[in-house]
Amino acid sequence: MSDKSPATPVDFWFDPLCPWAWMTSRWVREVEKVRDIEVRWHLMSLAVLNEDKLDELPAEYREMLEIKAWGPVRVVIAAQQEHGPEVLGDLYTALGTRIHNQEEGPGKETVAAALKDVGLPESLLEHWDSTPYEPELRASHKEGIDKVGQEVGTPVIAVPGPDGEEIAFFGPVVTPAPQGEAAARLWDGTLAVASVPGFYEIKRTRTKGPDFSNL
Numbered sequence: 519m520s521d522k523s524p525a526t527p528v529d530f531w532f533d534p535l536c537p538w539a540w541m542t543s544r545w546v547r548e549v550e551k552v553r554d555i556e557v558r559w560h561l562m563s564l565a566v567l568n569e570d571k572l573d574e575l576p577a578e579y580r581e582m583l584e585i586k587a588w589g590p591v592r593v594v595i596a597a598q599q600e601h602g603p604e605v606l607g608d609l610y611t612a613l614g615t616r617i618h619n620q621e622e623g624p625g626k627e628t629v630a631a632a633l634k635d636v637g638l639p640e641s642l643l644e645h646w647d648s649t650p651y652e653p654e655l656r657a658s659h660k661e662g663i664d665k666v667g668q669e670v671g672t673p674v675i676a677v678p679g680p681d682g683e684e685i686a687f688f689g690p691v692v693t694p695a696p697q698g699e700a701a702a703r704l705w706d707g708t709l710a711v712a713s714v715p716g717f718y719e720i721k722r723t724r725t726k727g728p729d730f731s732n733l
Contacts, residue, residue: 525556526709529684531662531674533564534590534613535582535624537693539673543610544695545704546675552702559606561598562659562672563591589646590624595655596645597638608636662686677712685712 530546532539546557565587572580590613597605612632613624622628630640645651662674665686676686687708696704711717 523554525554526678528555528557529560529662529676529686530557531560531562531658531672532610533562533587533672534594534610534617535587536564536672537618538671538689538691540614540618541693541695542673542675542690543614545690545692545701547611548695548697548701549705552698553705555705557607559603559610560658560662561591561594561606561655562662562674563587563655564671565591566656566659567663567668567671586624589626590629591655592645592647592649592652593629593633593642595651595658596642596649597633599651599654600642601638605636605638609633609638612636675708677709680713680715687712 528546530543532543534540546555549555550557565583568575568583572583575583594606594609594613597609609632612635613629616622616628616632616635617624622631626643626646629646630643633640633642649655663670665676665684666674666688670688674686674688675690676684679685690704690708692704695701711720
């Protein structure tokens with residue numbers, strides 16, 4: 519019998535359009551190299567999060583949500599439902615690399631290329647304009663956002679607390695994604711604050727918000 523402890527589970531909710539979620543996900547991928555963790559990927563949606571407050575948003579962001587945000591998440595939820603949750607991590611990496619690193623934008627051609635990158639069928643693009651899996655998309659979104667509240671967005675991560683109970687956070691929001699031991703230190707710090715009963719929030723002043731200009 520092995521004495522090795524099981525890997526620490528990390529639940530990660532993302533919208534493929536969100537640049538902050540993308541950077542945090544690259545940090546988590548780096549943590550996989552230096553700590554024994556098991557990442558479980560889940561989908562959430564900025565379009566769903568903001569659908570009741572579109573009139574309050576800047577025009578550029580509102581246009582992004584109404585025109586560009588729905589297609590990718592519909593395709594991703596269809597991939598999950600038809601091919602299993604294990605495809606999400608690689609599909610998210612393929613999408614994020616094209617959308618954010620290569621600045622291809624979140625259009626249909628980009629998503630088609632990402633599907634090809636990970637060996638998923640192009641027929642999933644049939645879900646671009648509508649999908650029978652919208653209830654599953656909304657349920658996945660609700661599961662993540664209910665853990666942290668409607669006042670935040672993506673990413674959401676959940677990790678074990680000191681007694682094994684799940685502790686969820688919005689973030690950590692970080693750019694650029696830490697590498698190597700820096701990634702490990704941020705991970706250790708995340709578990710440390712999760713171990714403190716009643717811990718609520720740390721927030722650092724920033725002068726620049728997320729950049730959606732390439733979407």
